[in-house]
Amino acid sequence: MDFSLDETQTAVRDAARRLAREKLVPRAKELDRTGGFPEESLRELGALGLLGVAVPEPLGGAGAGAVAYAAALMEVAEACASTSVAMAVTNMVAEQIVRFGTDAQKERFVRPLVSGAAVAGAFALSEPHCGSDAAALRTTAVRRGDRFVLNGSKQWITSGDRAGVIIVWARTGGEGPRGISAFVVERGTPGLTAGRPEHKMGLRGSSTVPLVFEDCAVSAGQLLGEEGQGFKIAMSALDGGRIGIGAQAVGLIRACLGASRRYARERKAFGEPIAERQAIRWKLADMAVDLAAAELLTFRAARLKEEGRPFTREASMAKLFCSEASNRATSQAVQIHGGYGYVDEFPVERYFRDARVQTLYEGTSEIQRKVIAREILK
Numbered sequence: 001m002d003f004s005l006d007e008t009q010t011a012v013r014d015a016a017r018r019l020a021r022e023k024l025v026p027r028a029k030e031l032d033r034t035g036g037f038p039e040e041s042l043r044e045l046g047a048l049g050l051l052g053v054a055v056p057e058p059l060g061g062a063g064a065g066a067v068a069y070a071a072a073l074m075e076v077a078e079a080c081a082s083t084s085v086a087m088a089v090t091n092m093v094a095e096q097i098v099r100f101g102t103d104a105q106k107e108r109f110v111r112p113l114v115s116g117a118a119v120a121g122a123f124a125l126s127e128p129h130c131g132s133d134a135a136a137l138r139t140t141a142v143r144r145g146d147r148f149v150l151n152g153s154k155q156w157i158t159s160g161d162r163a164g165v166i167i168v169w170a171r172t173g174g175e176g177p178r179g180i181s182a183f184v185v186e187r188g189t190p191g192l193t194a195g196r197p198e199h200k201m202g203l204r205g206s207s208t209v210p211l212v213f214e215d216c217a218v219s220a221g222q223l224l225g226e227e228g229q230g231f232k233i234a235m236s237a238l239d240g241g242r243i244g245i246g247a248q249a250v251g252l253i254r255a256c257l258g259a260s261r262r263y264a265r266e267r268k269a270f271g272e273p274i275a276e277r278q279a280i281r282w283k284l285a286d287m288a289v290d291l292a293a294a295e296l297l298t299f300r301a302a303r304l305k306e307e308g309r310p311f312t313r314e315a316s317m318a319k320l321f322c323s324e325a326s327n328r329a330t331s332q333a334v335q336i337h338g339g340y341g342y343v344d345e346f347p348v349e350r351y352f353r354d355a356r357v358q359t360l361y362e363g364t365s366e367i368q369r370k371v372i373a374r375e376i377l378k
């Protein structure tokens with residue numbers, strides 16, 4: 001498989017890199033400290049086409065595909081993991097509407113998403129009682145004439161209080177996956193309220209909220225795909241989303257390797273730079289190997305997706321390996337920095353906190369292993 005980037009992919013990556021280095025790096029520490037929301041950064045990403053990297057150009061996207069998307073997300077995550085999460089979910093939501101939506105839905109929802117006018121997209125699947133077992137969701141959508149009325153609660157919704165466009169999964173039929181449908185709901189729809197943002201260990205510049213639906217009526221034209229097709233849409237979104245988590249993890253590992261290499265050369269102990277110690281060199285070497293493997297797994301899954309080939313197993317492999325590797329790398333980066341790794345004078349403590357969630361969301365490591373095993377036993 002050829003992993004070199006073509007001209008378009010390189011241009012997208014370079015645009016993301018410039019924005020990341022010039023704007024996102026300087027904002028990242030403050031965003032984490034204050035727990036704000038990267039609205040301005042999202043607008044700037046939108047202006048460069050980076051909120052719809054794989055969305056076709058006629059709908060306002062960059063039309064550059066999954067590989068360019070992964071390359072851009074790596075750059076953004078290296079600068080600011082919180083911003084990369086909002087970017088990733090927005091791309092995912094836009095792509096699902098492009099794939100499953102009607103022409104009217106594409107016109108109404110995709111343009112505002114990719115331009116940044118909708119601020120962000122959100123993906124409302126998890127509920128207070130179920131995350132891994134998403135097919136057990138209880139939110140209902142009952143048809144009344146030409147409307148569906150939604151009732152229920154969602155939990156852990158990234159950008160849920162800021163997003164202008166939210167895909168919401170609800171039960172329109174009986175129990176199990178076949179009873180689930182997906183709806184595109186706009187912010188401000190009567191009956192939809194967002195709860196208090198969670199106080200998180202990391203990703204503090206990303207808003208994570210519960211959503212409550214109380215007799216929230218949407219038009220039948222906001223049903224995404226067919227009735228009963230919702231679970232399939234969610235799983236297809238998560239396959240792509242897992243490439244996004246792989247890319248985020250790559251960004252964090254790169255950031256750790258860069259910070260650790262610099263620090264190891266500068267910091268002296270026992271009369272010489274700690275980079276001279278085998279114990280430190282081996283940590284750097286392990287980090288570099290993890291980074292190379294993480295990049296290859298992520299780009300492999302992205303390339304398969306772009307070529308329209310099956311990629312469920314490869315996306316789960318990338319997500320599993322990269323998220324575990326980013327936890328190893330961020331922990332070792334703190335170790336290399338000694339006491340300075342534990343305070344916010346250096347960014348590695350933030351990387352450590354930001355990486356932790358990667359083995360949890362968009363399917364835990366246990367769920368990725370379940371998916372990979374299922375695929376290889378088919």
Ligand SMILES: Cc1cc2nc3c(=O)[nH]c(=O)nc-3n(C[C@H](O)[C@H](O)[C@H](O)COP(=O)(O)OP(=O)(O)OC[C@H]3O[C@@H](n4cnc5c(N)ncnc54)[C@H](O)[C@@H]3O)c2cc1C
Pocket residue numbers: 089122123124125126129130131132133155156157158159200203208357360361362363364365366367370
């Ligand atoms: C910061 C953050 C942002 C998030 N953003 C979103 C979002 O935007 N939209 C959204 O819908 N959700 C979101 N989530 C939810 C996230 O996807 C879930 O937390 C995740 O899927 C795990 O579900 P759970 O928390 O219910 O854990 P559970 O499913 O209760 O799992 C608990 C433990 O049991 C293990 N387990 C469960 N089932 C099995 C099994 N069959 N085999 C082996 N082990 C198993 C899990 O791996 C885990 O270790 C977010 C979560 C966080 C923390």
